[in-house]
Amino acid sequence: MTSPAPPPTSDGPRLRVDAERNRQRIIAAARLAFAELGVDVPMEDIARRAGVGVGTLYRRYPTRADLVAATFETKMTAYADAARQALADPDPWHGFRDFVEQICAMQAGDRGFTTVLTMTFPTAKRFEADRARAYADFIALVDRAKAAGKLRADFVTEDMPMFLMANAGVLAATADAAPETWRRLVGYLLQACAVPAAQPLPDPPTAGQIYRAMLRTTHQQRDGQDPSD
Template sequence: MARRADAERNRARILEAAAEVFGQAGIDVPMSEVARRAGVGIATVMRNFPERERLIEETFAGAMHEYALTAAAAAADPDAWHGFRSFLEYLVRVQSGSRGFNEVLTTMFPGAERLEAERQAALRDFVRLVQKAKAAGRLRADFSPHDLPLFLLATSNVARLGDDAATDRLVAYLLRACAAGPEVPLPPATEPRDLYRALESSSRGRPA
């Protein structure tokens, strides 16, 4: 029984260390650094999380669930434009708060079923939000819900600056561009499969 309790404590320490180090330096940090921060050996980390993707999934499962819940709340907002604006502001804020989660939002993890299920749930609610905002006459008619990964990629680097004034200004620009009214027509939307392929390819070649 004591050995099992020790194993659970080690697992909890690894996850706590991963949240700290990934949040500060991103998800490409060597597993040996996670082990050092947790005060355990690398063998203990690898025994609990043989694949980096599994550690990332466990570390950010809660944050990704909150992301999906936030998208659902935005879609349920009676004022669709308020919901759209609030969700966009949330995205930039959460990307600024954790470099690791910023990278999780802009990287596909085909083997991490829980993360990808939450991502797809958020996208479905975002589609619903876009439809409502267009029906209310607040969102430009040629906006595509599949611009969401494009927004994530666009806001990612600015969010990493940690400069609130810069991120607020970017959000204001994006909202102005998305609002219905006299507008310059957009080029054709990027094919969703192309954007998601780009996100997926960014996950390849990560260190173990």
């Protein structure tokens, strides 16, 4: 006589539902914490905000980089999509201008965004693919605006990180007192990019120099230092 089969259990599906719920809570908590305080928020603080144990957080995201990449994946996709949409604009200058304004607005809304742009995540394939897509489209956007005679000929891709660093400084200085000041800065920068306003500029920094500058600024902001010190 064979033994009856054990009754079906719902533990498997239930555990998967619980795990997904925890994942969503962790990502939501990390997104808010990174936007408010930057990406160096203690993992314990994120676990507390999410209402989960630290062990649960580390089982899902073994390293801070894993959590950062997962948290900013949708933001990086939005970044890449913004470049693609700008490239589709029939007016090359309008597309370039809208892209710069949109990325600076993303930066204004999320303190961690600029930091993430200086980081690489080799295991986050989608994240890195979106980054590469955004960069390629930005190069095409710049070339198209120049070819149309709208963007100054000496604009280089390294100027965009420089804009973001300048914007970060204004955001940090005016966040409490005049949080919309960054829009005026971006307006000035865009006017300076337009051909009618173009005047000779000093040589631009190299890609390596601007990357090191971004890393230095990021580290100083993490440590609570003034980048000008």
